[in-house]
Amino acid sequence: MIRMDKWIDTFQKNRTSQFIVLGLFILVSSASVYFLERSVTAFLLLLGSLLLLHYTHLTNRTKWIVGLLLLVVIIPLATSGGTSQQDYMEVAVQTGIYVAMALGLNIVVGFAGLLDLGFVAFFAIGAYTYGIFASPQATQLFHSDFFPLAGTWFWPFILIGGFMAAIFGILLGIPVLRVKGDYLAIVTLGFGEIIRIVFNNMDKPVNITNGAQGLSQIQQPEIFGFTFSLASQFYYIVIVILLVIIIGVQRLEHSKLGRSWKAIREDEIAAQSMGIPLVKTKLWAFALGASFSGMMGVVFSAKNMFVDPSSFTLIESITILVMVILGGMGSIPGVILGAAVISVLNLQILTEVTNFLTQNISIPDTLSPTKMQRLIFGVILVLIAVYRPKGLITAKAKQYDPAKLAEQPISDK
Amino acid sequence: MSLLQIKGLTKQFGGLTAVNQVDISIRPKSITAIIGPNGAGKTTLFNLITGIYKPDKGSISLAGTSLLNRKPNQIAGLGIARTFQNIRLFKEMTALENILVGMHNHLTSNLFGTLFRLPRVRLEEQNAAKHAYQLLETVHLADKCNELSKNLSYGEQRRLEIARALATKPKILFLDEPAAGMNPKETKELTDLITQIRNDFDLTIILIEHDMKLVMKISEEIIVLDYGQRIASGNPDEIRTNPRVIEAYLGKGAVS
Numbered sequence: 096m097i098r099m100d101k102w103i104d105t106f107q108k109n110r111t112s113q114f115i116v117l118g119l120f121i122l123v124s125s126a127s128v129y130f131l132e133r134s135v136t137a138f139l140l141l142l143g144s145l146l147l148l149h150y151t152h153l154t155n156r157t158k159w160i161v162g163l164l165l166l167v168v169i170i171p172l173a174t175s176g177g178t179s180q181q182d183y184m185e186v187a188v189q190t191g192i193y194v195a196m197a198l199g200l201n202i203v204v205g206f207a208g209l210l211d212l213g214f215v216a217f218f219a220i221g222a223y224t225y226g227i228f229a230s231p232q233a234t235q236l237f238h239s240d241f242f243p244l245a246g247t248w249f250w251p252f253i254l255i256g257g258f259m260a261a262i263f264g265i266l267l268g269i270p271v272l273r274v275k276g277d278y279l280a281i282v283t284l285g286f287g288e289i290i291r292i293v294f295n296n297m298d299k300p301v302n303i304t305n306g307a308q309g310l311s312q313i314q315q316p317e318i319f320g321f322t323f324s325l326a327s328q329f330y331y332i333v334i335v336i337l338l339v340i341i342i343g344v345q346r347l348e349h350s351k352l353g354r355s356w357k358a359i360r361e362d363e364i365a366a367q368s369m370g371i372p373l374v375k376t377k378l379w380a381f382a383l384g385a386s387f388s389g390m391m392g393v394v395f396s397a398k399n400m401f402v403d404p405s406s407f408t409l410i411e412s413i414t415i416l417v418m419v420i421l422g423g424m425g426s427i428p429g430v431i432l433g434a435a436v437i438s439v440l441n442l443q444i445l446t447e448v449t450n451f452l453t454q455n456i457s458i459p460d461t462l463s464p465t466k467m468q469r470l471i472f473g474v475i476l477v478l479i480a481v482y483r484p485k486g487l488i489t490a491k492a493k494q495y496d497p498a499k500l501a502e503q504p505i506s507d508k
Numbered sequence: 509m510s511l512l513q514i515k516g517l518t519k520q521f522g523g524l525t526a527v528n529q530v531d532i533s534i535r536p537k538s539i540t541a542i543i544g545p546n547g548a549g550k551t552t553l554f555n556l557i558t559g560i561y562k563p564d565k566g567s568i569s570l571a572g573t574s575l576l577n578r579k580p581n582q583i584a585g586l587g588i589a590r591t592f593q594n595i596r597l598f599k600e601m602t603a604l605e606n607i608l609v610g611m612h613n614h615l616t617s618n619l620f621g622t623l624f625r626l627p628r629v630r631l632e633e634q635n636a637a638k639h640a641y642q643l644l645e646t647v648h649l650a651d652k653c654n655e656l657s658k659n660l661s662y663g664e665q666r667r668l669e670i671a672r673a674l675a676t677k678p679k680i681l682f683l684d685e686p687a688a689g690m691n692p693k694e695t696k697e698l699t700d701l702i703t704q705i706r707n708d709f710d711l712t713i714i715l716i717e718h719d720m721k722l723v724m725k726i727s728e729e730i731i732v733l734d735y736g737q738r739i740a741s742g743n744p745d746e747i748r749t750n751p752r753v754i755e756a757y758l759g760k761g762a763v764s
Binding site: 343354355365366367490493505 | 558560579580581584585589590592596597598599600601602604605608609610612613615617619622623625629631633634635637638639640641650651653654656672675676
């Protein structure tokens with residue numbers, strides 16, 4: 096028993112052995128994904144290696160390199176073994192989209208402490224921004240041959256979609272930030288529904304959004320004559336945007352702006368007394384958080400080639416909020432984990448369990464786990480609130496090195 | 509020449525006049541204590557000056573600049589910092605981060621610089637952290653720099669609040685009951701600290717305090733409020749013997 100403790104102790108200190116174990120884990124899980132025909136368990140283990148990576152004591156640089164290697168090379172390769180690569184990649188793309196949205200909502204809810212229950216509205220704005228201009232809808236609207244825009248326009252539209260969402264974030268923020276707490280939650284909930292209903296009804300008198308039928312034949316992204324159409328191709332677009340977002344939020348978290356958000360979350364009056372302008376700082380949180388959602392909205396509409404208002408319901412906003420709460424409000428790795436867990440649960444585990452149950456014991460359709468999504472979210476929320484109120488991975492404060500702090504400041508002139 | 513000039517300041521909450529026609533004039537680099545029985549309007553006065561409440565009547569000016577119709581963050585930018593009666597630290601942030609928040613107005617980084625991590629922004633952040641550490645040393649909390657502020661002891665939290673207020677580089681520092689809940693030893697240390705920061709930072713200090721030993725020891729000027737009105741002002745000796753002050757604290761008949 097004592098030897099076991101000793102062994103664990105050395106293992107915790109020894110980076111090389113951790114690296115080897117992690118490598119073996121990745122090898123085994125990726126090999127099983129490669130050789131087994133559609134095994135959800137193996138795929139989950141492979142994704143789990145990212146979590147394992149988070150908990151190793153490797154240097155930050157090694158973590159980034161291994162993480163990138165996993166995402167860019169190993170996961171696409173491992174899933175290419177069987178016939179179900181596109182299924183896996185579909186899940187990965189959707190997970191990526193949710194992770195980006197959860198990171199955006201984390202700025203608003205986790206950092207700035209503003210409860211937003213209508214966050215999916217910004218996703219809708221991004222999706223419709225690209226959807227309208229890149230589909231025959233624009234031809235009808237502007238009577239111009241210039242539209243629909245070609246697929247190459249997708250790239251600038253990622254930024255335009257983000258920008259539009261940010262604008263709407265500010266437009267929502269200006270009137271809404273007069274109210275606090277529960278009232279803020281109710282008003283944002285209303286805003287989310289208003290956006291959806293407006294898109295649903297903007298087909299008359301002038302047909303802008305094509306109403307409940309939605310927009311179809313949206314152009315797929317194109318670059319140098321190459322068209323992105325498969326999930327495995329969109330995967331790379333999502334990974335790149337996601338990396339930019341993750342690096343962005345990491346830098347924001349410990350910046351002047353990030354500290355101001357947290358100060359407002361902790362105590363508005365004290366924050367104001369320290370010179371922090373409340374409205375401006377909160378509007379930045381709304382705008383930046385919304386822009387992540389907007390960018391992914393553009394990707395979403397380009398990938399599905401179709402958008403309609405039914406994709407942007409209240410349950411989507413709640414799903415994103417559950418991701419943030421489950422992962423840990425204000426914790427970047429936590430929110431990524433929360434988003435991954437919930438989306439994989441939704442997209443894979445629930446459907447797999449349903450398939451398993453219907454094949455083995457015939458259960459009535461109304462009892463199938465895919466229909467119990469809300470119940471499961473409710474249970475998760477209750478369990479988290481009781482047992483881990485700070486989420487799966489608690490937010491950590493930045494630790495400074497006192498020895499470095501004691502040095503003389505360097506003059507910047 | 510007075511640094512802070514208050515004239516005819518009045519604030520009503522419904523039928524209650526919390527602050528009534530108060531005139532105050534504060535000399536630069538002085539330590540002034542505001543005392544008075546509970547409910548005399550001392551904290552309300554602080555909240556009026558720092559912009560948390562809007563006065564009904566009267567004027568407040570700092571070195572000739574009117575503070576009326578300004579938001580608390582703008583008033584902080586003009587050089588007024590404060591601590592709170594019921595400690596208002598940023599609980600889930602470390603001691604060092606609390607101070608960095610206090611430096612808000614003196615950091616120039618913008619969104620672009622932060623996202624691209626420009627060398628200028630990185631240097632500014634490093635220097636800010638070092639300055640924050642020096643402030644923690646001033647209040648003897650350097651060894652707690654990475655501690656969440658909610659985990660500090662009561663006396664430490666009070667000192668951290670003072671350091672956080674100093675980080676805004678104020679002209680006037682308002683301390684709302686800085687010694688509340690402290691034991692005699694801590695109060696003694698606090699007394700020394702207040703005098704020390706006044707000298708080191710060239711500050712004007714205004715404090716609300718119930719601990720008369722502390723008040724009599726450090727203040728050069730004392731203002732007494734009762735029922736929202738200024739009933740007396742003067743140096744500690746004058747206040748100690750002022751019959752109206754004794755009456756306010758001990759009731760009619762106590763003087764004779």
